[in-house]
Amino acid sequence: MAFLPANRAMAVRPADAARNFFFVLPALVIFAVFYIYPFFELLRLSFHDWQGIGPMHWVGFQNFRELMADKVWWNSIGHAGYITLIALTFQNALAFALAIACDREIRLKRFYRVVFFIPPVLSEVVVGILWNWILHAGVQGGEQVGLLNNFLVEIGFPQMVHNWLSDPKTALTCIAVVHAWKGFGWGFLMLLAGLQTIDRQMYEAADIDGASPWRTFWNVTLPLMLPVIIVVVILTILGSMQVFVLILSLVSQGLVYHTEVPVTRILGAMSGTNQFGYACAQALVFGAMLIVLSFGLKKLLNRVRWS
Amino acid sequence: MARDRSVILRVVQNMFLHVFLMTVAVACLFPLFWMVRSSLMSKAAIFTDHGLIPRDPHWGSYATAWVKGDFGIYFLNSVLYTVCVVMGIVIIGSLAAFAFSRLRFPGRNILFTLFVAAMMIPLPGSFVPLFVLMSKLHLANTRLGYVLCMINVGLSFSILLLKTFFDKMPTDLEDAARIDGCSRLQIWWHVALPLARPALAVIVVYNALNVWNEYILATLLLSDKSLMPLQRVLMVFNGAYQVDYPILMAGLTMTALPIIGLYLLMQRYLVKGIFSGAVVG
Numbered sequence: 239m240a241f242l243p244a245n246r247a248m249a250v251r252p253a254d255a256a257r258n259f260f261f262v263l264p265a266l267v268i269f270a271v272f273y274i275y276p277f278f279e280l281l282r283l284s285f286h287d288w289q290g291i292g293p294m295h296w297v298g299f300q301n302f303r304e305l306m307a308d309k310v311w312w313n314s315i316g317h318a319g320y321i322t323l324i325a326l327t328f329q330n331a332l333a334f335a336l337a338i339a340c341d342r343e344i345r346l347k348r349f350y351r352v353v354f355f356i357p358p359v360l361s362e363v364v365v366g367i368l369w370n371w372i373l374h375a376g377v378q379g380g381e382q383v384g385l386l387n388n389f390l391v392e393i394g395f396p397q398m399v400h401n402w403l404s405d406p407k408t409a410l411t412c413i414a415v416v417h418a419w420k421g422f423g424w425g426f427l428m429l430l431a432g433l434q435t436i437d438r439q440m441y442e443a444a445d446i447d448g449a450s451p452w453r454t455f456w457n458v459t460l461p462l463m464l465p466v467i468i469v470v471v472i473l474t475i476l477g478s479m480q481v482f483v484l485i486l487s488l489v490s491q492g493l494v495y496h497t498e499v500p501v502t503r504i505l506g507a508m509s510g511t512n513q514f515g516y517a518c519a520q521a522l523v524f525g526a527m528l529i530v531l532s533f534g535l536k537k538l539l540n541r542v543r544w545s
Numbered sequence: 546m547a548r549d550r551s552v553i554l555r556v557v558q559n560m561f562l563h564v565f566l567m568t569v570a571v572a573c574l575f576p577l578f579w580m581v582r583s584s585l586m587s588k589a590a591i592f593t594d595h596g597l598i599p600r601d602p603h604w605g606s607y608a609t610a611w612v613k614g615d616f617g618i619y620f621l622n623s624v625l626y627t628v629c630v631v632m633g634i635v636i637i638g639s640l641a642a643f644a645f646s647r648l649r650f651p652g653r654n655i656l657f658t659l660f661v662a663a664m665m666i667p668l669p670g671s672f673v674p675l676f677v678l679m680s681k682l683h684l685a686n687t688r689l690g691y692v693l694c695m696i697n698v699g700l701s702f703s704i705l706l707l708k709t710f711f712d713k714m715p716t717d718l719e720d721a722a723r724i725d726g727c728s729r730l731q732i733w734w735h736v737a738l739p740l741a742r743p744a745l746a747v748i749v750v751y752n753a754l755n756v757w758n759e760y761i762l763a764t765l766l767l768s769d770k771s772l773m774p775l776q777r778v779l780m781v782f783n784g785a786y787q788v789d790y791p792i793l794m795a796g797l798t799m800t801a802l803p804i805i806g807l808y809l810l811m812q813r814y815l816v817k818g819i820f821s822g823a824v825v826g
């Protein structure tokens with residue numbers, strides 16, 4: 239009886255129900271212990287002052303009040319926002335352009351598709367260390383070395399040589415560029431999948447009507463792609479705002495103030511200064527911000543789908 | 546005439562497209578080339594020789610990294626964690642997905658919604674309470690603790706994907722097996738799992754990538770060097786006062802190559818997973 243498709247309303251014998259329940263039990267236990275419990279622990283800790291060991295003190299909203307006045311924290315959100323902004327504009331525009339270029343009969347299509355997704359399968363640690371080596375490999379004999387700096391000398395711009403990753407003016411942009419290098423393949427693949435669902439007849443009709451390629455893009459491609467674009471935007475925001483391992487591995491010369499992002503702040507409060515309560519308060523506020531942002535965009539997505 | 550012009554126009558257009566696409570492709574591949582190239586330099590030449598191809602390839606860094614740098618141990622750790630987590634997710638996830646799709650029990654829909662909601666809600670900094678919990682359970686600095694945490698990371702997505710797959714699967718074969726006297730567990734193992742192979746492939750690639758590349762939990766939970774996976778150790782190497790770049794680059798290459806290989810082999814399935822993820826998201 240119990241095997242019948244779910245939607246058929248039929249009573250289940252208690253013994254059967256119990257036996258069926260055993261199938262989800264392992265997943266449920268892991269989920270409860272490693273997801274649900276930590277979530278409530280996060281809530282609880284954010285109202286306490288705790289050093290990781292020793293007594294725990296209830297402090298009410300003090301962690302949150304402290305957070306509101308924490309300039310470094312709000313700056314770190316600004317930094318993540320900057321990385322996200324570059325990801326949303328340059329990275330996604332590049333991904334879209336590449337997807338449009340690959341959405342036609344063109345040779346080597348498969349090759350491009352495979353290659354563009356190689357950076358995303360690499361770990362943030364590998365990408366960070368590799369680009370650290372390219373952008374800034376340290377100082378040898380009083381001179382800045384590294385592939386980029388050497389290249390600048392070779393092509394005759396020795397005045398541009400500098401320490402790209404520890405100069406406050408360039409560090410964050412370097413992070414954003416490396417992040418975009420690692421990430422554009424995701425957007426590319428999703429947008430390409432979206433483009434391939436568009437009926438070719440739409441383009442033919444536009445062509446017969448004498449529409450220019452530009453007009454076809456604005457009036458046919460873009461409106462039809464809007465749902466996919468919004469999904470890509472949501473995923474880009476969630477991914478870029480929470481970036482941190484890439485920064486840890488790219489800026490290996492110790493975390494400096496101008497490359498702090500929210501998650502490195504959380505990590506720092508926890509393992510750097512042992513303020514577990516404060517770390518949890520930060521995590522909670524940041525998580526809430528992300529949820530509001532992504533659900534707002536999801537609402538927009540639904541409206542687009544229905545209109 | 547007009548036809549000729551449009552053909553020429555198209556050829557020129559395609560040329561520009563190829564230049565554009567090729568530039569980006571080279572930008573993707575060049576850093577990886579540079580990584581391998583740097584790993585083949587000797588310690589003396591790496592800062593002085595600016596050539597593209599090492600004049601005198603120096604393969605010793607790989608042996609040094611593997612033996613003296615203990616990368617052999619870390620590599621095996623990474624393989625062990627990846628295999629254990631993926632197997633755990635496949636078994637636990639498919640059991641649950643099978644039940645959510647085919648079996649009836651009270652609270653089924655609520656539980657399933659919970660799993661899906663967990664996937665959608667971003668939880669930055671969840672490593673803080675997880676770290677506290679693992680210490681309390683005496684699972685910090687153990688292989689088991691790390692594997693369990695990582696199973697949890699991939700579980701929701703895998704259950705969702707498999708359940709959607711099971712829902713679309715016809716029940717005929719399962720009915721036949723039931724009439725032949727198969728138990729629920731036997732049907733799951735002998736009928737449902739083999740049929741779900743395409744979905745399982747997606748789950749295997751996606752999670753293997755995820756575990757192999759994981760860094761932060763490995764850092765917080767594993768403090769014994771003998772337990773560390775590659776990603777963690779690369780960071781230790783990178784943070785050293787005097788970085789030995791040829792060996793670090795050899796380590797990077799050893800870490801990156803298996804995952805690139807897996808990707809090239811199972812590329813089709815990974816792409817499928819991303820599309821289903823995009824639809825769900």
